[in-house]
Amino acid sequence: MISGLTPLAVTSVTTSVALTVSMGLVLVAMIVWLARVEDIRSYVPASDIGGGAGQTEYGHEEKPGGITRWLTTVDHKDIGVLYGVYSVITLAWGGLSVLIMRTELLDPPATLIQSTTYNALLTSHGITLLFLFGTPILAAFANYFVPLLIGADDMAFPRINSIAFWLLPPGALLIWAGFFIPGIAPSQTSWTMYTPLSIQQPSPAVDLMLLGLHLTGVSATMGAINFIATIFTERAEEVDWANLDIFSWTVLTQSGLILFSFPLLGSALVMLLLDRNFGTTFFTVGGGGPLLWQNLFWFFGHPEVYIIVLPPMGLISIILPKFSGRKLFGFKFVVYSTLAIGVLSFGVWAHHMFATGMDPRLRASFMAVTLAIAVPSAVKTFNWMTTMWNGRLRLTAPMLFCIGFVSLFIIGGVTGVFLASIPVDLVLTDTYYVVGHFHFILMAILTAVFAGVYYWFPLYTGKWYQRGLAKWHFWLFMIGSNLTFFAMILLGYAGMPRRYATYNVDIGPVAQFTDLHQVATLGAYLIGLSGIIFLWNIVQSWLEGPPVQSSDPWELAEDGLLTNEWQWFDHQRETAITDGGAESEETDTDTDDNSEETA
Amino acid sequence: MSTTEDDSTDGHSHHLPAVEDWPQGFGEASWWPFVTALGAAGLYVGAGLFLLGQGDDALVGASVGPATIIAGVVLFLVGLYGWVYHGFVKHYWSRDAEDSTGKLRWGMLLFLGTEVATFGAGFVYYFFIRVGPWPPGELPDLLSSLVLANTAILILSSVTLHFAHSALRNGNRRRFAGLLGTTVLLGVVFLAGQVLEYYEFIVGEGFTLSSGIYFSAFFGLTGLHGLHVTLGVILLALLSVRTLYGHYSPERHTSVSTVSMYWHFVDAVWIFLVVTLYVGAAFTL
Ligand code: HEM
Ligand SMILES: [Cu+2]
Numbered sequence: 049m050i051s052g053l054t055p056l057a058v059t060s061v062t063t064s065v066a067l068t069v070s071m072g073l074v075l076v077a078m079i080v081w082l083a084r085v086e087d088i089r090s091y092v093p094a095s096d097i098g099g100g101a102g103q104t105e106y107g108h109e110e111k112p113g114g115i116t117r118w119l120t121t122v123d124h125k126d127i128g129v130l131y132g133v134y135s136v137i138t139l140a141w142g143g144l145s146v147l148i149m150r151t152e153l154l155d156p157p158a159t160l161i162q163s164t165t166y167n168a169l170l171t172s173h174g175i176t177l178l179f180l181f182g183t184p185i186l187a188a189f190a191n192y193f194v195p196l197l198i199g200a201d202d203m204a205f206p207r208i209n210s211i212a213f214w215l216l217p218p219g220a221l222l223i224w225a226g227f228f229i230p231g232i233a234p235s236q237t238s239w240t241m242y243t244p245l246s247i248q249q250p251s252p253a254v255d256l257m258l259l260g261l262h263l264t265g266v267s268a269t270m271g272a273i274n275f276i277a278t279i280f281t282e283r284a285e286e287v288d289w290a291n292l293d294i295f296s297w298t299v300l301t302q303s304g305l306i307l308f309s310f311p312l313l314g315s316a317l318v319m320l321l322l323d324r325n326f327g328t329t330f331f332t333v334g335g336g337g338p339l340l341w342q343n344l345f346w347f348f349g350h351p352e353v354y355i356i357v358l359p360p361m362g363l364i365s366i367i368l369p370k371f372s373g374r375k376l377f378g379f380k381f382v383v384y385s386t387l388a389i390g391v392l393s394f395g396v397w398a399h400h401m402f403a404t405g406m407d408p409r410l411r412a413s414f415m416a417v418t419l420a421i422a423v424p425s426a427v428k429t430f431n432w433m434t435t436m437w438n439g440r441l442r443l444t445a446p447m448l449f450c451i452g453f454v455s456l457f458i459i460g461g462v463t464g465v466f467l468a469s470i471p472v473d474l475v476l477t478d479t480y481y482v483v484g485h486f487h488f489i490l491m492a493i494l495t496a497v498f499a500g501v502y503y504w505f506p507l508y509t510g511k512w513y514q515r516g517l518a519k520w521h522f523w524l525f526m527i528g529s530n531l532t533f534f535a536m537i538l539l540g541y542a543g544m545p546r547r548y549a550t551y552n553v554d555i556g557p558v559a560q561f562t563d564l565h566q567v568a569t570l571g572a573y574l575i576g577l578s579g580i581i582f583l584w585n586i587v588q589s590w591l592e593g594p595p596v597q598s599s600d601p602w603e604l605a606e607d608g609l610l611t612n613e614w615q616w617f618d619h620q621r622e623t624a625i626t627d628g629g630a631e632s633e634e635t636d637t638d639t640d641d642n643s644e645e646t647a
Numbered sequence: 648m649s650t651t652e653d654d655s656t657d658g659h660s661h662h663l664p665a666v667e668d669w670p671q672g673f674g675e676a677s678w679w680p681f682v683t684a685l686g687a688a689g690l691y692v693g694a695g696l697f698l699l700g701q702g703d704d705a706l707v708g709a710s711v712g713p714a715t716i717i718a719g720v721v722l723f724l725v726g727l728y729g730w731v732y733h734g735f736v737k738h739y740w741s742r743d744a745e746d747s748t749g750k751l752r753w754g755m756l757l758f759l760g761t762e763v764a765t766f767g768a769g770f771v772y773y774f775f776i777r778v779g780p781w782p783p784g785e786l787p788d789l790l791s792s793l794v795l796a797n798t799a800i801l802i803l804s805s806v807t808l809h810f811a812h813s814a815l816r817n818g819n820r821r822r823f824a825g826l827l828g829t830t831v832l833l834g835v836v837f838l839a840g841q842v843l844e845y846y847e848f849i850v851g852e853g854f855t856l857s858s859g860i861y862f863s864a865f866f867g868l869t870g871l872h873g874l875h876v877t878l879g880v881i882l883l884a885l886l887s888v889r890t891l892y893g894h895y896s897p898e899r900h901t902s903v904s905t906v907s908m909y910w911h912f913v914d915a916v917w918i919f920l921v922v923t924l925y926v927g928a929a930f931t932l
Contacts, residue, residue: 112676120676204750207680207730214684222695231706232699252706256695263691273757281750311761315768319867325698327857328867335860336772344768 122206127213128192129508134216135185136583141224142177145169147576149549150569156552156562166549167236171257172224174239179261180220182356182493183268183306187213189500190275190299190359192508196613197293199284204277208270215267222260226253238547240349243331243341247323255324258317265310265317272306275299293611294376297383298362301390305351305358308394313348316341339404346397354393357489358386360496361428364453366611367503368432371447372439373607378431385424392421402473411470418468425461429454444602445518449499452526453492460488463537478547481540484533491529498525501586506601507617511593517585524578531571535564669729679733683726689719735902739894748901755905759912762875766916769871773864773924781931784859787852789929797840798921801876804833805914808883812907818897824890830910831887834880841873861928868924875913882906 111117111126121127149169152160161169191209195202203209226234235257237246246254279300283292319330320341329335369376376382398406398414432454441447463485467473476482498521505513544551544561551561599618604610669678697712699705776783811826848854856866886906889895895903 112670116670117676119681120670120678122675122677122680205754206675207677207734208754210677210680211684211687214681215687218684218688218692222691225695229699229706252695252699255698259691259695263688266687269761273754273761276757277750277753280753307757307760308764311764312768315765315871319768319772322856322863322867325701328863329860330772330863330867335863336775340772340775344771 122202122210124191124195124203124206124209125508127209128188128190130213131184131188131191131216134213134220135181135188138176138180138184138220139579140583142173142181143576143579145173145176147572149173150572152549153551153565154569156550156558158550158552161549163549164233164236167238167547168226168234170547171235171238172227175223175257175261176220177490178239178352178356179264180216180223182490183264184216185497186299186302186356186359187268187271189295189363189497190271193504193613194275194278194296194299195282196616197296197611198279198282198287199612200278200282202282203274204282205274209274212267212270212274215263215270219260219264219267222256222263225256225260226251229253240345241320241341242345243320243323243338244333246320246341247331255321258321258324262314262317265314268306269310269314272303272310275303276307294365294379294382294386295359295362298358298365298386301386302355302358304390305355305393309348309351309355312344316344316348339401339406342401342404343397346400347394349400350397351393353486353489354389356493358389360453360493361386363496363500364432364450365428367446367499368450368454369435370503370602370604370607370609371442371444371450372436373442373609374435374439375609376431377434377437378427381427382431385427388424389421392417392424396421399468399473402470403477415468415470419465422461422465422468425457429458429461440607444502445513445515445522446499446503448519448522449495449502452495452522453499456488456492456495456526456529459533460485460490460492463488476540478545479540480536480544480546483546484536484540487533487536488529491525491533495525498522498582503602504613505586505589506596507613509590509593510596510621511589512596512601513585513589513593517581521578521582521585524574524581528571528574528576528578532568532575533571535568535571539564539568669733677730677733679726679730681726683723683730686719686721686723686726689715689722691719693717693719736889736894739899751901751905752908755908759908762912762916766868766871769864769868770923773868776860776864777923777927782928783861786861786928787848787854789925791844793840793844793847794921794925797837797844798917800833800837800840801914801917804830804837805911807833808907808910812900812903815895815900815903816897820890820895823895824887827883827887827890831880831883834876834883838873838876838880841869841876865924865928868920872913872916872920875916879906879910879913882909 111123112120118126118130121130146169148161149166152158152166158166191203194200226232232253233251235249235251235254237249237254237257241258279292279296319328322328323330323332331338331341365376365382396414396418398411399418402411402415432450436451463481467476467482467485502513502518505511539561542557542560542564544556544564551558551565599621600610600614604614670676693712693715695712696707696715700707700709700712807826808830811823811830814820814822814826854862856862883906886903889902
């Protein structure tokens with residue numbers, strides 16, 4: 049297994065790595081050089097360019113009505129809402145597809161659906177939730193709040209922002225096309241699209257999926273360029289690097305990761321399309337080989353997992369201190385660890401390939417870097433815990449979800465560290481243990497998203513959500529997640545391989561498999577139920593919830609924790625009142641209706 | 648400007664990109680991004696339909712895909728035109744350019760960063776096969792005079808563009824226009840050279856995209872680069888047209904500067920490509 053490759057191939061890998069790195073350096077040097085040459089006469093320090101942005105142009109009242117407003121909007125807040133709505137739809141599809149799969153797994157044989165259907169759902173579940181939900185939902189938060197937090201009028205390129213969003217719905221349709229075009233089978237490549245399987249699958253649904261993925265990748269890249277340009281050039285005068293908020297820091301780092309990983313995936317996808325349709329040899333056995341696909345895919349894929357976890361970490365770092373009554377502990381170190389993760393995450397991709405027979409020396413170095421990346425992750429965890437330590441904790445819904453995040457992230461991280469160890473990984477790879485590991489982290493990401501939705505709910509709706517339902521949502525979600533994914537960790541220890549529709553096997557502990565799968569399915573139903581409660585709560589409260597009575601609904605001012613976006617909110621409300629807007633005059637009464645929540 | 652004089656009284660403040668946009672009368676709203684995105688999506692959907700139209704059991708007619716692609720391209724260009732025209736061209740001289748220069752330059756630099764990754768994947772493939780047994784079958788004569796001439800032409804075009812830009816900054820518009828035109832011309836000649844080379848390889852010697860592992864890299868990378876040069880020529884041509892309309896001055900040259908960055912970058916990629924893909928393939932150590 050270790051020496052599956054010839055010495056020649058081993059040198060080839062090392063040489064390629066060296067060549068790739070040097071090529072990257074050359075071209076980056078080119079860019080730096082260009083920036084200087086082109087700048088000689090017109091150079092203005094970057095931080096001064098945004099100087100005008102102090103004049104925060106709060107709110108843009110003039111908008112067309114009805115559907116036209118949404119199709120033509122270039123306002124970052126509207127676009128944020130669009131991203132949010134889109135993500136709810138994709139989340140629903142991703143969740144439904146997996147509930148069908150979990151139901152199928154209640155008993156060992158394939159009874160409910162065929163294994164091909166199972167594979168198709170598996171593929172769609174992973175791709176939908178990682179590409180069509182994970183990245184967009186974070187763009188929803190980043191669009192809405194980064195400009196508010198840094199005191200900018202809008203994004204640097206409002207129209208590119210709008211284009212980037214509108215590329216997503218057609219992208220999703222292409223990715224899902226296999227399910228609703230009669231006569232073709234949906235793609236069954238799994239989200240990793242490993243060759244030769246993905247080259248040989250005859251259904252054109254695979255091609256459509258690859259095209260859709262490319263399109264959504266273009267969208268993500270445009271978004272990333274926009275966020276970086278915004279944070280660099282549009283900050284208000286009083287916002288400098290030292291007091292840039294932590295969420296914007298994570299969005300900045302995330303965008304940096306997107307900048308280099310998504311275009312690379314894009315090219316790899318096109319190469320795969322060419323292999324499938326035009327007889328090229330990029331990833332064929334006689335050509336670049338299946339391992340080349342894996343190298344390229346994971347060079348994208350590992351940064352991708354940090355692309356979807358860094359902004360949630362930022363959300364937690366911004367929300368958790370608010371309900372601990374104190375500032376984030378060790379702010380600087382949270383920033384540094386974010387940057388460290390950003391850099392390191394490009395150097396660990398081969399930990400997804402430990403079992404492929406790559407050069408053992410190379411493998412060991414990837415193990416070392418992978419273990420190293422756990423350090424900055426742990427730094428953050430300790431910072432969150434020390435922030436809560438001796439704090440005045442207020443267990444509101446956003447705070448509960450923050451705590452849920454920390455606990456899920458710890459389990460996900462610790463199980464990851466075990467996988468980073470080569471000997472352990474060789475046993476556990478391709479089992480349910482891996483599925484358990486990354487779902488703990490993905491569930492943590494979801495909790496951060498929920499924390500953000502509840503925390504800013506008063507700000508973007510002007511209403512209150514129903515607290516009782518939010519707590520039901522939280523507990524069902526947490527219990528469900530732990531049931532499901534702990535069962536998966538155990539399934540992995542027992543040797544259950546991942547990505548199978550059946551486990552009707554002659555050898556192996558089928559009885560235990562069955563029990564654990566049933567527990568996992570039960571947990572999944574609980575998560576599904578919590579999702580319905582969430583959706584109901586949000587929609588119902590948005591339409592009919594009690595209006596917020598204060599510009600500081602979370603009473604942050606007394607702890608000195610009021611951040612820019614609430615000042616914007618305050619301004620919004622005042623404008624609404626002087627305009628004779630919807631709000632009543634009793635705004636500044638102190639009898640706040642959320643006393644229960646904030647007590 | 649302070650927060651007090653906010654938009655409710657003074658909606659058409661100058662930083663808003665285009666007040667006379669479509670739909671009219673709204674400071675901000677615009678149909679162009681939506682149209683542009685729809686066009687781009689049409690391109691992808693068209694490519695998908697094209698693939699669905701292949702083979703014996705084709706699901707759609709063979710011409711549906713190409714037709715959709717063409718429609719997509721047209722829509723895309725219309726959207727782009729509307730956007731750029733209203734955003735940058737319409738009120739060229741009265742627009743306040745200062746605050747957008749910095750971010751546009753940032754945008755271009757970041758875009759070039761993504762390009763490193765885009766080309767990177769193809770080069771990685773090439774290095775993967777290049778360190779294997781070499782040559783991998785029959786290769787054409789790679790170091791022809793055509794390639795050398797083409798390389799010289801592309802480098803020269805970078806030089807002319809650089810001096811065009813300097814001339815503009817020195818206020819010499821006539822020289823600027825002349826050198827810019829020369830650059831466009833050189834770009835076109837380069838593209839013609841590429842077409843000629845492809846013709847010789849494909850028709851003359853029968854080497855195509857599917858002729859083996861080297862040709863995947865060769866056509867893949869030179870094709871990708873050729874697309875970039877084509878885009879660059881279009882951008883340079885747009886600069887020339889705008890120059891004819893009297894745009895640009897020593898103080899206002901943002902798009903000249905961003906397009907220059909792009910052009911120099913594409914030039915640098917070509918040199919890298921010649922060194923690895925042509926010279927590197929022709930010689931074995
Ligand atoms: C705390 C540090 C982490 C370490 C040391 C770590 C380690 C690993 C390792 C070694 C694997 C490969 C397992 C195998 O395939 O045999 C893996 C898989 C995975 N990890 Fe992590 N991980 C960490 C954090 C994360 C984070 C933050 C995320 C997501 C946001 C994540 C998501 C994933 C995913 C999606 C996979 C499986 C990919 C697949 O095969 O489909 N991990 N992790
Ligand atoms: Cu990884």
